[in-house]
Amino acid sequence: MTNDGSPISAGATDGDKIRCDACPVMCYIKPGASGACDRYANDAGQLVRVDPHVVLQRTVSQGGQIVPFQKSGEWDGKLVQGRDVFVTAIGAGTTYPDYKPAPFIVSSEVDGVDMVTVVTEGIFSYCGVKVKIDTDRFLGPETSTVRAEGEAIGHVTTSEYGSQMLSLGGVHHLTGGSKKEGRVTCDALMDLCNGKAVELTVDNGATVVVQAGKPPIVNGVPEVRMRVGCGSAAIGMFAKQWQGKVDEVVVVDDHITGVLSEHQAGKLLDIPDTGIKMKGRRSTPGRYFQVAEPGTGWGGTQISDPLTVLGPFNPKVAKPGMRMLMVSTTGEHSAYFELDEALQPIEKPLPPELQQSVERIQENCEPALCTVLFMGGAGGSLRAGVTDNPVRLTRSVKESLTSVTSGGAPVYVWPGGGITFMVDVTQMPAGAFGYVPTPALVAPIEFTLRLSDYAALGGHMDYVRPLASLNADTEMRQAAPPPPKSGTHS
Ligand code: SF4
Known part of the structure; x- marks a missing residue:
């Protein structure tokens, strides 16, 4: 159950409690107990990441795409020995808010080129989700407040092409309102991102149950079809x-x-x-x-x-x-x-x-579905976990030298400043998202680039480790394939 290959370390101790410094909450954790986020635990005096670390398969037949292992029954346990393995950040651990190198910086050879993948579970305090709901039915006026458990967690935004859009989360709901608003927002975002159903109410509008990849349920009625057009x-x-x-x-x-x-x-x-x-x-x-x-x-x-x-x-x-x-x-x-x-x-x-x-x-008419896109940004300390000169990582991403993935899923990186990305949560392995009670979401992010480019941008070269070394000290699991897309109809 340990991922103690991570540079995260127990800091101060208090009796037999140890302090987790993987997020600003700085929990003191008793032996046998876990911290406030249930992600770290005190295992006989050692701070461990509770969830196993997720790896994916890099395919040949699909043009080098990263996909979940397809035949879970045939895994031989030699998880990280092949060149076809991609190490995600799911379960890797966090380094925030300080300057420590990312938990895993893994070198591998891909098509004869020495590559490095820097993986970390980012802590996203300013993140949000964009929700596309395929329905003609009126959910509420644009700019209306969207609520979960009565708390404001976002708003209705512009309706486009037969779908209604919600913008949820973001810094103001996560950190700018009451403590309860922040907690409820964080819970709703995490559930949506982990593919769970969340009931939302729109001021002066409808109640809608949203679940990524499933039909919306508007005022108790499941939507079946997305309109053919106007x-x-x-x-x-x-x-x-x-x-x-x-x-x-x-x-x-x-x-x-x-x-x-x-x-x-x-x-x-x-x-x-x-x-x-x-x-x-x-x-x-x-x-x-x-x-x-x-x-x-x-x-x-x-x-x-x-x-x-x-x-x-x-x-x-x-x-x-x-x-x-x-x-x-x-x-x-x-x-x-x-x-x-x-x-x-x-x-x-x-x-x-x-x-x-x-x-x-x-x-x-196509099947009516809900689409949930997680929107996060690689902030200062997250980038510092990759390089000692964070702006160079941003430039490297913009110059397409560095590929960004989230749990192995491709992301869209917005043009303009920063590394602000969106990812379809249904393309990510199950359970990829967690939280910390600051409140903030925890989500995987990986940066993959040539080893030589990594050195050139000031990467933490002393922490680069070969793929095979992960076998020794890290419990890993292969990801289950994402659930099949539903919502088809005859
Ligand atoms: S909330 Fe989780 S990550 Fe943060 S200090 Fe506590 S155990 Fe560590």
């Missing part, structure tokens, strides 16, 4: 399939409601005018904004009766018997009408050929 896009996609089968189609959408006879796609097919009158604000022909208030009904609006988005038909154009399909952007809602002698739409059973077109919309 109402206008749906008209463009399916106009030809409606031609000859119906006189008018309205695709109801909170963002852009589409009207076939007026839309450019309808014009190209010579679909005649129908005298339809839409509510809302016309943007361009056949494309209407704000036909209704947002909500959890048809197409992300609050309506349950689609006729409420229509005004009276123009009697100079409309004719009795005219056929009209109204459908939502997911195909979840649909209704068929025919105009009576008074030009009033009367609902009738959906003809089979139109039922097929509704099913085609549904078929083209």
